[in-house]
Amino acid sequence: MKYLFLLLVAIPNFIFAQSAINNLKAPFYHGVASGDPLIDAVIIWTRVAPININKSTINGTWKIANNVNMKNVIQSGDFVTDNTKDYTVKIDVQNLQSNTYYYYQFEALGKKSIIGRTKTAPKTNDSERLRFAVISCNNFQHGYFNAFRMISNRHDLDAVIHLGDYIYENRESNQKNKRIKRDISPTTEIIDLKDYRMRYAQYRLDEDFIKIHQQHPFICIWDDHETANDSYKDGAQNHQPHEGDWETRKAVAKRAYFEWLPIRNHPQQKINRILQYGELADLIMLDTRLEARDKKPNDMYAPSYMDSSRVMLGESQRKWLLDALDNSEAKWKIIGQQVIFSELNVGWANPFDRLKTENYLLDIWDGYPVERLKIIAHLEKKQLENIVFLTGDFHTSFAFEVTKKPLNSTVYNQETGKGAVAIEFVTPSISSSNFDEVMPNYLSRRFEKCLHKSCGGFPFFYNKNPNPHMKYADLDRNGYLILDITAEQIQANFYYVKTVLKLSDKEYFGTALATKSGKYHLEFKPENTSKTNIIPAPLNINNFEMPQIISGIHQKSDNIYCQIYTKKSNKEGDFCLILNDENGKQLRIFPCQFKDRTVYTVHFSTAELPKGKYSLSLNLNKNERFYFEISD
Numbered sequence: 001m002k003y004l005f006l007l008l009v010a011i012p013n014f015i016f017a018q019s020a021i022n023n024l025k026a027p028f029y030h031g032v033a034s035g036d037p038l039i040d041a042v043i044i045w046t047r048v049a050p051i052n053i054n055k056s057t058i059n060g061t062w063k064i065a066n067n068v069n070m071k072n073v074i075q076s077g078d079f080v081t082d083n084t085k086d087y088t089v090k091i092d093v094q095n096l097q098s099n100t101y102y103y104y105q106f107e108a109l110g111k112k113s114i115i116g117r118t119k120t121a122p123k124t125n126d127s128e129r130l131r132f133a134v135i136s137c138n139n140f141q142h143g144y145f146n147a148f149r150m151i152s153n154r155h156d157l158d159a160v161i162h163l164g165d166y167i168y169e170n171r172e173s174n175q176k177n178k179r180i181k182r183d184i185s186p187t188t189e190i191i192d193l194k195d196y197r198m199r200y201a202q203y204r205l206d207e208d209f210i211k212i213h214q215q216h217p218f219i220c221i222w223d224d225h226e227t228a229n230d231s232y233k234d235g236a237q238n239h240q241p242h243e244g245d246w247e248t249r250k251a252v253a254k255r256a257y258f259e260w261l262p263i264r265n266h267p268q269q270k271i272n273r274i275l276q277y278g279e280l281a282d283l284i285m286l287d288t289r290l291e292a293r294d295k296k297p298n299d300m301y302a303p304s305y306m307d308s309s310r311v312m313l314g315e316s317q318r319k320w321l322l323d324a325l326d327n328s329e330a331k332w333k334i335i336g337q338q339v340i341f342s343e344l345n346v347g348w349a350n351p352f353d354r355l356k357t358e359n360y361l362l363d364i365w366d367g368y369p370v371e372r373l374k375i376i377a378h379l380e381k382k383q384l385e386n387i388v389f390l391t392g393d394f395h396t397s398f399a400f401e402v403t404k405k406p407l408n409s410t411v412y413n414q415e416t417g418k419g420a421v422a423i424e425f426v427t428p429s430i431s432s433s434n435f436d437e438v439m440p441n442y443l444s445r446r447f448e449k450c451l452h453k454s455c456g457g458f459p460f461f462y463n464k465n466p467n468p469h470m471k472y473a474d475l476d477r478n479g480y481l482i483l484d485i486t487a488e489q490i491q492a493n494f495y496y497v498k499t500v501l502k503l504s505d506k507e508y509f510g511t512a513l514a515t516k517s518g519k520y521h522l523e524f525k526p527e528n529t530s531k532t533n534i535i536p537a538p539l540n541i542n543n544f545e546m547p548q549i550i551s552g553i554h555q556k557s558d559n560i561y562c563q564i565y566t567k568k569s570n571k572e573g574d575f576c577l578i579l580n581d582e583n584g585k586q587l588r589i590f591p592c593q594f595k596d597r598t599v600y601t602v603h604f605s606t607a608e609l610p611k612g613k614y615s616l617s618l619n620l621n622k623n624e625r626f627y628f629e630i631s632d
């Protein structure tokens, strides 16, 4: 049995001196990020790629300023990081002014990070308008993160709310199923801590991912794919017994999430929390996945469907939520959560097997009807105003008036919204597959049309509106929504990107819906996200001038994974990664031809390599070497 022992030996300083570009990018390959703004504090984040893995700690400094050129530094400090947190850095900067833009930067190993921009939350009376981007579901293999770039170009936002599926755990798709060539690493399904860390490291090399984090603070919650598909407290659809113990997998997935995201640390790694935005809004973030969720039911027509013991939030989180709603003094109580809360009727779409079709969709709140009814009953009883659910997960755009019985006209009036107890906006996916990618185009369009209208005819033969509480539906487009909030109304503006199949900066306004304060009635509105002119963090990210870099190598069993970021495509026949022995003798050249900018991973087995020291380098810069060692 061989033990592979990675040794990222210090890259000599003279190499950096040879390349101004390298000076700018190393060792902060993954940029910067910020998150969880309070009125007087915000998290700032970075990662310092280890140059020498044997060096147990890396020391560095951070600073925060109120001007973009970092001249007017108002606070600074030191940090220490190491392998126990995957060389990530998270600082909870305190004693800041409310409702204020700040700029921040890190320094370590003699190099500076890019400058990030962030913003603190407003206190009472600070702000008459709030604006959030609401996003979810950025699957790297399914498409480019063009929507991230469009959001990074906006300078009118208080924060970005990410509702989950920040990474996907799946193995690399086989060649014939690929719509685009976007390689992931590792190529296998991620299961242990090294896997999850490597996947975050790979996703976060994406240039548009770096840009969106650089410009805006994030408020994040996980959904299922940060652990495994359709996860719940005690398991997941995509977790099999041969993949080991679920509790272990869940724990390492949570750990990597807290390492890599700019979320405020929590001793039990809970993500349900409240972010207060002055007198306008409380953001109440939930964990509908890992905290307490029971396994979903298989059959909504079985008696067990109404089992009152099956929960999604669990009793203590539900009580916490209802208390938070009761005690909130904010105008709008915004619940950020993962899965569709409103009833979603789809059985009509398959006249041959209605029951089976409904049963496909029980991972959402439809699978937990008793707990949902308890929440709706509370909202009714307390007559709580201005409750808004924000939802991701479903890779579609929807707007709902939330009601106990959408099909019962004595309970709910679809013309006036009477009988509704909340509003729900479902944000489209950034890049993950939409309905038109899993079913024929014409069927997806027909399904979309008939989902909230009376259609009839081929192929559905259903003559009623199955979802009268659904006011807007789009099943096929990728994008995001901008939530615009004033004391008078809350409005969701849906934006869509032209494509996710290639890099593009084309987007367009789709539609907008709003409800007035004190009502739960959605109406279509014109776009209302007029741009403001806050100075962005410097957009010239010099890191990306280098056509190709090695951003790190990872070891797992008898395999080496080398993550390479590339901007320019190689000419055919070029080679990029070279394996040398310790005497500098070239052992192997790995072919890699890049199309478009991408993150590329070369992996190879070391099982046949004899004991010794080895190095990897790119032929564009043979002096920049990463070393590893194999020993018995």
Ligand SMILES: [Fe+2]
Binding pocket: 136, 137, 138, 165, 225, 393, 394, 395, 432
């Ligand atoms: Fe998703």
